[in-house]
Amino acid sequence: MRAYFIESFGSGGLTCREVPEPEPGHGELVVEMLAASLNYRDLLMLRGQYDPRQKLPLVPLSDGVGRVLAVGGGVSDFSVGQRVCPIFAQEWLAGAPSKVRLRSTLGGPRHGTLTEKMCVPASAVVRIPDQISDAEAATLPCAGVTAYNALVTLGQLRGGESVLVQGSGGVSVFALQLAKSMGAQVIATTSSDEKATKLRELGADHVINYRTETRWGTKARSLAGGDGVDHVIEVGGSGTLEESLRAVRPGGNVAIIGILSGGKGEISLLPMLMNQVRLQGVMVGARETFEQLVRCIAANQIHPVVDEVFDFEQVPEAFQKLESGKHFGKIVIRVTR
Secondary structure (H helix, E strand, O other): OEEEEEOOOOHHHEEEEEOOOOOOOOOEEEEEEEEEEOOHHHHHHHHOOOOOOOOOOEOOOOEEEEEEEEEOOOOOOOOOOOEEEEOOEOOOOOOOOOHHHHOOEEOOOEOOOOEOEEEEEHHHEEEOOOOOOHHHHOOHHHHHHHHHHHHHHOOOOOOOOEEEEEOOOHHHHHHHHHHHHOOOEEEEEEOOHHHHHHHHHOOOOEEEEOOOOOOHHHHHHHHOOOOOEEEEEEOOOOOOHHHHHHHEEEEEEEEEOOOOOOOOOOOOOHHHHHHOOEEEEOOOOOHHHHHHHHHHHHHOOOOOOEEEEEEHHHHHHHHHHHHHOOOOOEEEEEOOO
């Protein structure tokens, strides 16, 4: 079978080669991968910026969907032919995260989903309903679970509250869709008129162009009624956190998810202290959160937004598209036709 490997850090270090097919051990499944999707984390991993100490070679990507090909001994919950998604942190099944659980993530340090077949513990996959396509299902394990965890599990979003999402990447678009399905008001930011139209079509109540409205946090506060938004999906990092703190209401929640504009920088603690703002780091979520997400999107007939689907032979082009930042939603790789 074929699998991609990061042999060395940098765009030229990604190669595809033949490897032996896996066989399931006790309690394991062999999954024939149908599709995989890219996250910004995968680009950082390829560059060597996510974890420079990561041992190579490494099969990249943490997200994907496949069909059960073989079942190991002691497995009774799954059968051949069922569609499943491997979970992001293979040992985080329920409850709070721990150091051990967070070291079990696919696409680093463990081999990931950019392979034609993979072997995973039966405890570390989630069944996918038929109404969700392969490309859509491949986007769920990180972006979907992260958005749900930030808004619902940790943020305890309620109908009628307000949510600010930044940009049009996977997590932000998922957060927009989930928030609207729960009756929330959504304010989105973007620098593109074309993307602004798409955000409105998905249900965004207000869209702010952060290029022309540089103090977009103040604008978002005004749009939310003057007191500020209840929840901020913060994917920019140090470069956008200051505006997020302007946007959020006293006692509101800022979910720290991404570092698109940087992971380091100076920030005043006074707005957080004086307004009792809660900053919550979000590292995807447990299997139980993934199962809740699947029930939510099935009940609300939510279809994840897929920007473009690349063939397995076009993986370098898929990474280039992600790096360009021109995508809206998720970039998917078709593994098996």
